[in-house]
Amino acid sequence: MKRLHSLFATLALLCLFGNPVAPHGSAQDVTIEVKTDNDSTVKVKKKGKSKPPFAGQRPEVNVAILLDTSNSMDGLINQAKSQLWNIVQEFAKAKKNGKTPLLRVSVFEYGNTRLPASEDYIRQVAQLTDDLDKVSEALFALTTSGGDEYCGAVIAESVKRLDWSSEPNAYKAIFIAGNEPFDQGSVDFQGACKNAIQSGIVVNTIHCGNYQQGVDGKWQKGAQLAEGKFMNINQDEKVTHIPAPQDKIIIELNTSLNQTYLWFGSQDKREGYALNQMQQDSNAGSSLSSRALIKSSPLYRNVGRDLVDTFEENPAAIVKLGDAELPKELQGLTSKQRLARIEEMSKRRAEIKSQLADANRQREAFIADQQAKQAASSSEVTLGDAFKAAVQEQLQTSGFEVE
Template sequence: MKFLQKIGVMFLPVCLLWAISGANSMFAQDIKITIETKPKKVDVVSSTDGKEPFTGQRPAVDVAILLDTSNSMDGLINQARSQLWNIVQEFAKAKKSGKTPLLRVSIFEYGNTRLPASEDYLRQVVPLTDDLDKVSEALFALSTSGGDEYCGSVITEAIKRLDWSSEPNAYMAIFIAGNEPFDQGPVDFRTACKGAIEDGVVVNTIHCGNYDAGVRGKWQEGAQLAEGKFLNINQDEKVVHIKTPQDKIIIELNAALNKTYLWYGSQSQRKSYATNQTVQDSNAGSGLSSRAAIKSSSLYRNVGRDLVDTYEEDASVIEQLKEDELPTELQGLTVQERARRIAEMSKRRAEIKTKLAEASKQRDAFIAKERMQQAPSAASATLGDAFSDAIGQQLQQSGFEVGQ
């Protein structure tokens, strides 16, 4: 079909030239036919010079994380769980035109024999979403089994199924992690990776094992084809969270912050949102300070779930909701009284976030100083290290300014 379309594109200009020049010019020389090819959706790796300026409300960042959940990957899943909030912090450092990005994350799993063979043992766990609590919940629900890892298939499905941003110069990336050869399965990884970058999506490959094995297994080639980075990690390396003097106050501020959320929807939905926020705080474990730092930033948003966040974007929400969809404390109030209560809660949240951001900044400085005294090696690199290695440079190539 594509070949016939190309013939059609070529045939039309020739016919027009024939009609204009007349039959006597059928043997004329120097007839030039120009065929314009459709440009790529996004040039994600070129210089920021010449890029279309950002004019939207929030610059777009879409990230799909593709995790091998075969038997040998328990360590990888544990790293993803414990380092999620550190990874998200990498995006919190970025701005475009002074605006923090709207981050959406998707999770896919592949290589798990509990999944249907007819679907190449892969599953979309979470679509692209800005609900980071939902992403965390999904990671803690993953389990490993079996081992038929088809990288080409899962990359192709991620490109096809997800509603990737159409914003010019959005940062769109796939991070795929696993340990088996990259060229397994019915879909050629070369076709998958070329298709991804043609749609403006960079593919970063994270090989769980040593460098040479990753090269032999085609992980490096996959990254090169999709203009991403080839990285190696030790999936069994235990993640160590550095304790800091600021942790105690951060945890206290996080608890106070949770009390400022006005969840809305059905009674079961409201309960689910509140419960999940608390559960993901607990799941963060010793990484709770990193999670709290994200909750103090604009990356952690609950539009469509929390009235404070939603009201900032659409004040009419308090008139549209039914009485039994409102938070219990707002039921029975007039529209004006609801608005006043939301404003009070918004002010309270802003005060807590300011204190939390300052404590987190002091914590980051403490951790940076501690790490300067350590000597990390390639053999001890983790999933979070791989993300950190790729994100900063690629965000800059998409027109973001990346701070510390």
């Protein structure tokens, strides 16, 4: 087993950094032979074209979403739930030097009387995480209850509590949405916003109501202090869903995509990952097509949870797992058989993602055409629209290329 571990470590280095004699940026195939514990040989072929053109650390994107969950904000929470995957798509369109960003999202709620007054009615619902299923789960667990909304306090807490990226060129942003005056509470919003931008974190403010009320309520001032964007939305506006002919095939492909996941860890964890993935598919409702497209992108990653994603990033990691931590279909197999199964699932997943990309191009063309026809009767601005306006502008300012 020690010999196998050593050989897998060599495999990991070669897979992660490519063929050392190949020109930088080339897409040559790499075939590696690995001897297992029973002296059989496993050939692992890594196609250069099957991996994104990354040569080092992915650019980081950290986003904290701070939502007012007081009584009047049911519409806001519903918009957040229904538009999550459309919002994430804005980051999926971005690249920096050809690299897709590593996205981590956090969620806070504030202004809910069910939360302790001693903590300014604030709760961190999800830490900064790349597990987008966890983010979706956190949003769908939110409920409203009238209270006092302390914007300065929740901004200060999000800056202090979260493990924000230390990368100098990371895009770090807070999006705070609510409707009460921005200057409520004992924590000075001006100091909180200034501290955020001094930490490299932009604060975007989304006022639920008309423009002038947002200005008078200091929402605009908060954004100006932290170099962010001030926006106002109608939180009660119903999100318009445009069905497309491609939705059926995308949903079918999503089901097939789920079947390529090889969850690992304790039995409870494996079952939890699989169930939560399916639950968030269900929660997506009419936005399932948008969610499926994110699942086919590099933003949806399950390193440390799924063997395929983990193997792509660190092939040596799988030898550290005990038999009981593996999916049932891999338990009792030889090392060679396990590798073959992972490679099979990796290949299958890549095929499904390619089919999803083709379906998406057709779907986007159809929806763009329908939106153009409906332009004269366009709806008011929603949470998703506000995110799109700020994200596209700020990512470009941060050096990203946005489609």
